Amino acid sequence: MTDRLKGKVAIVTGAGSRGPGVGNGKAAAILFAREGASVFCVDLNAERAQETVSLIEAEAGVASAFVADVTNAEDCVRMARAAVERYRRIDILQNNVGIPSRQALGQVTAEEWDAVMAANVRSVTLATQAATPLMAEGGAVINLSSIAAVRAYPSTSLAYSTSKAAIIGLTVALAGQLGGRGIRVNCIAPGQIYTPLVADRLTPELRQARATAGILKAEGTAWDVAWASVFLASDEARWITGQTLFVDAGLSIALPGEAGPLAPGAFSSTS
């Protein structure tokens, strides 16, 4: 621990993980706490949020759990007020909530489309709208996009990809609107990392294909994403706003062929 976030208060939405293991929200909450922040762990699911809090407290970190649906405006207002009541300030908002969607053009329904946009895009707007008026100057908002925003999945994930591309645009728009108050807004686009979000539908072969799809030929984890969050949340990134950082072993900049990012199966699952 190097106290890079000492004295700061962080809200992490979707701070639990949907299954055993460590997802992006859980990893960010844990690293924020290790770096000295007090972490407000928000999740629809109380047990998942509490599990992350327990892990942080077991390391003598400071955290509390809060149940909210961040697709709902009133819940977002409750969340932001409760964070300030508990810890007196807000410095960091990590908009981590996102749900997968595997339907391609031929299958996607209006209901699925709206549900994905609500969970992945509306949630970011509502949480940021509620939290940033209470945020201290020098605050940081971090949004979660995906490699799916800029690389096509030929047979799946139409709404998911669209929602994650929207997050990149939303990040730019929010950076423009909040920069005057000294609040930075940035985005992380993870590549095909291995987390509980994808674990249950990956065969060993598909997992291996994803793991070696990037130039670095190494599997990524939620910790890789969370370290990028620590940097963007910290004052080390004080001159960076409106940016999207790809944490993807070079997958987004590789040409097909020699580097092998388009190996069969590499793109056939939502990430």
Ligand SMILES: NC(=O)c1ccc[n+]([C@@H]2O[C@H](COP(=O)([O-])OP(=O)(O)OC[C@H]3O[C@@H](n4cnc5c(N)ncnc54)[C@H](O)[C@@H]3O)[C@@H](O)[C@H]2O)c1
């Ligand atoms: N795993 C990958 O390969 C990968 C790749 C790129 C991007 N991402 C992005 O990472 C983010 C999620 O990461 P994770 O690993 O923490 O996922 P996760 O599904 O394990 O955990 C997310 C948590 O969010 C909660 N949640 C869902 N909807 C909610 C809502 N409306 N309000 C409050 N909480 C809600 C869930 O209960 C869950 O505990 C998503 O935005 C996802 O798109 C993941």
